[in-house]
Amino acid sequence: MQKNLMIKDYIEKLSSKEAVPGGGSASAVVGALSSALTSMVxxxxxxxxxxxxxxxxxxKLVYRAADKIISYNNEFLEFMDKDGEGFLSLMSAFxxxxxTEEEKIKRKNKIKEGYENALIVPLNLARRCIELYECVYISAKYGSKNVISDAGVAAILLQGAVxxxxxxxxxxxxxxxxxxxxxxxxxECREILKVASNRKIEIMDIVNSKIG
Structure with a gap:
């Protein structure tokens, strides 16, 4: 399982000629880094x-966000493996x-199913990232000035994940x-990108005002 790999091993595997892990898995890792940094704040x-x-x-607002962030850490790590499973399922279909005609129909249906499975994982990841922005926002607004840059990095990473x-x-x-x-x-994807961009700007305005 990708989530159980040491960072060094994961990077080596990601940089190899193996198809898994790939960009989808990396997106989940970046999301996990964002949630972990938010938790640290x-x-x-x-x-x-x-x-x-x-x-x-x-x-209470901070406590609730701090408790909620734990589930994001774990969920994003799960997305790493789910993404690989979705991709391998699509490759198997191909x-x-x-x-025969029967085989062609079966193959076509499996490929269709494979594409749907392959896109639903990153789509769900993007959806969860949008929800995470609220926690990052709270961390930037109420977090200690000593770690305000970490809240900013969390927002930047989250945008990358989205x-x-x-x-x-x-x-x-x-x-x-x-x-x-x-x-x-x-x-939906266009709307997700729009919301993410606006939320990142909102958070970075807070971060930069506290740094300045």
Missing amino acids: FNLTIGKKIFEEYSEEEK RLPKN ESAVLNVTINLQGIEDKVYKNKVDC
């Missing part, structure tokens, strides 16, 4: 002097025999024949 803020100056409502995930969706959409489904996914 919370851990280095809660209990500190600045945190004690917040209202009870603000403290290797199916196509000698754009990478959407790119992986887009490439697999090329194999989808259903125009209605294709258009629906494409529209």
